[in-house]
Amino acid sequence: MSESGGMPPQRHIQHHGAQKSLRRRRRLLSVTATGALPRVVPLPTVSVQLNLTFLLVVRVRNPNPAAFRHGPADTALNYRGAAVGSGEVPAGTVPSRGAATVRMNMTVQADRVVAAAGIGGLVADVVAGEMEFEARTEVPGTVTLLGFVKRGVEARSVCRVVIGVADVTVRRQECHNKAKL
Template identity: 30%
Template sequence: MADGPIIPTTRPKRPRPPSGRTNLASCVVATIFLIFIIIVILIVYYTVFKPQDPKIAVNAVQLPSFSVINGTVNFTFSQYASVRNPNRAAFSHYDSSLEILYSGNQVGFMFIPAGQIDAGRTQYMAATFSVQSFPLSAPPNMGPTLANGDGVGFNFGLRVQPTMEIESKLEMAGRVRVLHFFTHRVKVRTGCRVAIAVSDGSVLGFHC
């Protein structure tokens, strides 16, 4: 019995691998796209989400108790402040403190508990603590006087009373995390000079 006709077969052609030029073009396009995304993120970060330092404002200073015995001062210090967070992310603060100085020496210190201030919000803080006893510098400063053209001091009949001056330093440290990727470390401080009447401990004024 005769065999049937032999039909020639052809091997399927293998697909040609992509050329080197195609790979290079793909890499260039991907790189340009990545650079574009990074530029957009940086623009948004520095225009909309750029971190800013919180703003501290001291609203009031009081001395609930005050006494002077044998030239030694003892009092309780109270300070009321507001802290505004201008960022679009929460401000987490820690390692914050309030320090009281007299004649350049520390006479009082208080740690401020850690906390968080939400984005765009203002938090009010009140700190009250006892200041350790310390001797008054002698002699205490007298009240404000004015001077005439010859430099001679006079007070126009105003009652002059001895005063003392202390300095308060409020410092807050923390961080602001933007877009869950960028962390901005923050350390802000404010200092106030407080004038106090030695006779009764009344606060004559303060300047921050």
């Protein structure tokens, strides 16, 4: 697995007021197809389903003076507005004024992708060579301020990610992140 570079800088939105920003930034380093699991469902009608598993490597940067500790969280994956997959972000820590690499498996249900786009839409995306997904993640965690004050924080990220069909690599991404104390 390589850490691919050359990606354009991502856009970032800060929110003020009741929602204080941790200014966490996410950057996808790579997406790698790791497996396929075909399944035949006999009832009520015979259908063939295919689940694809991808390993996503995400770089999370925390420019703030407080480390962010978080438990496991779920990521929902949408394609053309429909839920097509999910993944779990493992528990971890993003150090103060530092970064962490998060590796997570994302399972995509191919039958849901086809249902979301229809055959015509899916063929159009494949011919164009790109598929655009939206990943939504809400990560509950804590920060420790001044070495002893612990505060609950929820970090949210919505990323639009364009994946190349032929090489299964990240072509473009745009993430909007916010955190609420």
